[in-house]
Amino acid sequence: MARYTGPKSKIARKFGEAIFGDDKSFEKKNYPPGQHGQNRRRGKKSEYAVQLMEKQKAKYTYGILERQFRNLFSSANRSKGVTGEVLLQLCESRLDNVVYRMGISTSRRGARQLVSHRHITVNGELVDIPSYSLKAGDVVGVREKSKSLQTIQDSLAASNHVYEWITWNSEKKEGTFVSIPERIQIPENIKEQLIVELYSK
The missing domain is CATH 1.10.1050.10 (Ribosomal protein S4/S9, N-terminal domain)
Structure with a gap:
């Protein structure tokens, strides 16, 4: 990789x-x-x-x-x-970027590592390809066995960003890639x- x-x-x-x-x-x-x-x-x-x-x-x-x-x-x-x-x-539709945007990791580099180490699921299936391109409606979540990881818990606790094209369920530790963001919504x-x-x- x-x-x-x-x-x-x-x-x-x-x-x-x-x-x-x-x-x-x-x-x-x-x-x-x-x-x-x-x-x-x-x-x-x-x-x-x-x-x-x-x-x-x-x-x-x-x-x-x-x-x-x-x-x-x-x-x-x-x-x-x-x-x-x-x-x-x-670029924003990449799985590693969406994991970062959801607050599961504090950096894109960390998000890439979580994906490649098989901690992340898409629509209930394990995906370990950071460049995987998400479609509107895809559900991204933390694998059941990985929900107790301290690094993920710390990152979610520190996350305070809200993006209009992403929803997040803190109880299930999963979020939905609602839609592809418009340019005006991308903060970079x-x-x-x-x-x-x-x-x-």
Whole structure:
């Protein structure tokens, strides 16, 4: 299972956003990494550099590597609708992302691990593929044997986000992926049009 395993704070500092969630290191050093991070005068970025940065930000945010991300873009490009919006909707429909959104894990990286370690069910069936694409109406839950896991309990207790396209039943520890979110409902700070322009070159 290919995934990014490198430093997180350094990447967050590169983009100037805590894209991996709460990060004390980023809060202390919210300037670019490197020896001259604070003082370096950075010239105006080229159009290509801006587009590339936006694509990298999206990939790191959702924990997707290049080949998978390119495949998602190809699917979005073939679909009806605005390509950039469809791309983000496909990212949001991934099982690991929905597990994170439901509060079962505090990070997408943790959510990916829960899925791959067979703690998560979809419509009552075990699914261990983090990139599994959910459809509207799918029910995502914690496997019966895993409901007592401390890490899941702690995460659910700390979760306070509410998303219009997801419902959650705390007693059953399961939620419903009600619908594919509209762009305005997706909270990520990603300029998807720049990604479309980059891949369209």
